[in-house]
Amino acid sequence: MTTPGDGASAAPAALPSVSARTLLPVVVPALAVGVGCSLLFLAISAVAERLEDVWWKDLPGALGIGGYSSLWMIAVLTLTGVLVGLVVWKAPGHAGPDPATLGLGESEPLRAHVVPGLLVANVLMLAGGPSLGPENPIIAANAALAFWLGTRAVPKAPGRMWVPLATAATLGALFGTPVAAALVVSEALAGKPLPVKGSLWDNLFGPLLAAAAGALTTTLLASPSFDLGLPPFGKPGWDDLLAAVVLACLAAALGMLAVCLFPYVHRAFGQLRHPMLMLPLGGLVLGLLGALGGHLTLFKGLHEVGELAADPDGWSAGRFAVMAVVKLAALVIAASCGFRGGRIFPAVFIGAAFGLCAHALVPAVNPSVSVSAGVLGMLLAITRQGWISLFTAAVLVASPAILALMCIASLPAWLLVTGRPQMQLKQDGSSLR
Template sequence: MSTPADVAPPAPPAPPAVSARTLLPLVAPALVVGVGCSLLFLAVSEVAEQLQEVLWADLPDALGIGGYSAPWTILMLTLTGVLVGLVVWKAPGHAGPDPATLGLGDEEPLRLRVVPGLLVANALMLAGGPSLGPEGPIIAANVALAFWLGAKTVPKAPGRMWVSLATAATLGALFGTPVAAALVVSEALAGRPMPVKGSLWDNLFGPLLAAAAGALTTTLVASPSFGLGLPAFGRPGWADLLAAVLVACAAAALGMVAVRLFPYVHRVFRKLRHPMLMLPLGGLVLGLLGALGGRLTLFKGLHEVGELAADPDGRSAGQFAVLAVVKLAALLIAASCGFRGGRIFPAVFVGTAFGLCAHALVPGVDPSVGIAAGVLGMLLAITRQGWISLFTAAVLVSSPAILALMCIASLPAWLVVTGRPQMQLTENGAPLR
């Protein structure tokens, strides 16, 4: 006869179903936010690309100087530091809080007056060459605008709704697909009270719709592509599985070197106390790194990744290693000295170069496996976002077999990074764990 202690506790009740009438009012706001977030992202990207063309092609051509020569690279990166420093110093709100204290879309909405300075600082950074991407500032700007407009037009709606819609919409616009947004939002909801008293899919309905609208708008206007066009990867073998695990773990360990150094490098720049000292000095260091690593180690790295992957056998292992280390150092400096930008795209470049280095060292490592595993491990260390790391690695190398390998490789790579300091600091400069 069983005793009360032998009886298993009853399972918690399933969340109540949410009616369509509850979710339908989200459709219009989600669509508007999705389209608006994508258009702002595209506008900032276009301005940055046009300015980049002027700074790195038109102007040096007019002066008869090599656009990517060492002197011009050092000059441009230092000048970028000066210009961004001026914006951070003089713009209302100082172009937002210290980016070293922010994660991916987890910040509170900024005041509206901060947004112009933040966008200008991001556009200057993207055009000038520092190794950061657009995602952090664009998400913050879109969240602030959606929160402000939402409060004006639908004052009874909860403020967090606008934050989740804008974050998801911007991620959809950035990656050209709503899948990344769904993964990030679902990861953010884990262990937290659900905003909507229903299932996970009830809570994903609005953000996923906003992400779809943002992704579709970006696709229709700009036709982005993240696939690297690598040769088809066939049936994986045991050697491929071993290579994926080893490369992912090694890339995660390399990324953790930068994560460990992050608070110390950040502290060195903070001792200068003024953006007109921190950012120009950071720009000078980045210029020296750019002169060492060459053109491919400049900018956010997305277009440069395609150039690397187009010729997996075109460089030696040492050359790939130099590209990976220089780009990682540039990411560390740019994130520490106060440039306004995100870390995902430069981390993708580092992981790609690392994976191709493994292929050059051991030709038996398939380039597709090396790239996907390198990107996976590097993003796990830099972002600590498991789903976004797995998604990015998989979308670069579009193959079901690669996805299966990465799912397995992510587990030991996660053990390398979990419980350790993150590349995000508290207000007093201590790393989060």
């Protein structure tokens, strides 16, 4: 038998409290990092959009040809591969390590001299049309700059705090809300020793403040919105739950097919051994895929998915299926051949096209449910980030009821992807698990 004293001694020790005096010194650095990361993200986005207009509107207009004709898409994507290849070949630091080996946020910051080449490569990629987003390079660049500037401006501050602040700030800027950053940071801290000897909220204080500053700066200057304007979704029924579970699992299975092919495609491009061969060839293949799938399958996909959602009944099921498969193939090619970019936004397009294909096949399936479930399953497979997948799937539809469905649908979909190869490679070319 145990005595009251025995029970008391067996109770887990309470976490030590953290005083406000410990957290207050983080406020100014977090705010500065948040605003700075957002401004750099907005600047890169603005430059890329202007260059995109030149390549895809001004030049074709001056030449009197269609901006999205097959030959023009092939030419621009191939040229983009050549230009990015030159940057990767000649820029100091070669625009960072092989992007196939990097996740959404790495613990070790890049050297500062690598950042200019990485940003130039990312701008060229965003403007030229490969199917990648800005998130990985801009997070890496912001983390490197925050670490380099922070350790010099505040030498007494712990160096390990700058990378989480920059990562959270950039996520806040990308999504226009600090919620996504809080979810990603909390997931990253799971199972690891906490940097601050206190509660989870003590450890989230700085990153959440940086994310809020980044999100507010982006919102004030750019007014981002992820709401796709899909038909309103009211009270869910059993048929909605069944559709959400089935579609999330099918989308996850489709995404896992690409994940399993990823190391083989990467190895094939790696046989060329030079960025001036790998990237132009990758650009050519992406141009051919763009000619097959149409211009909506180009670029990072966030604006393009809005066009799909604006008219859920505007394309046939076959056309939606072609766009989903072509975009998925383009994502694998772009991530394998060396283009610097992230995979979240292209995965959103793929999942949305997959969901709209299901709605076209079975019109009784609510398009809001099908799109959210498709995005959820695809993101789980491609990113292996549970919280960010759930958050993104829910935020696309302005309905609180969709969140409960997605929470349930995420569970069987997660069983399909957990413990399996990830869309990230080790240095030897094998998949992480």
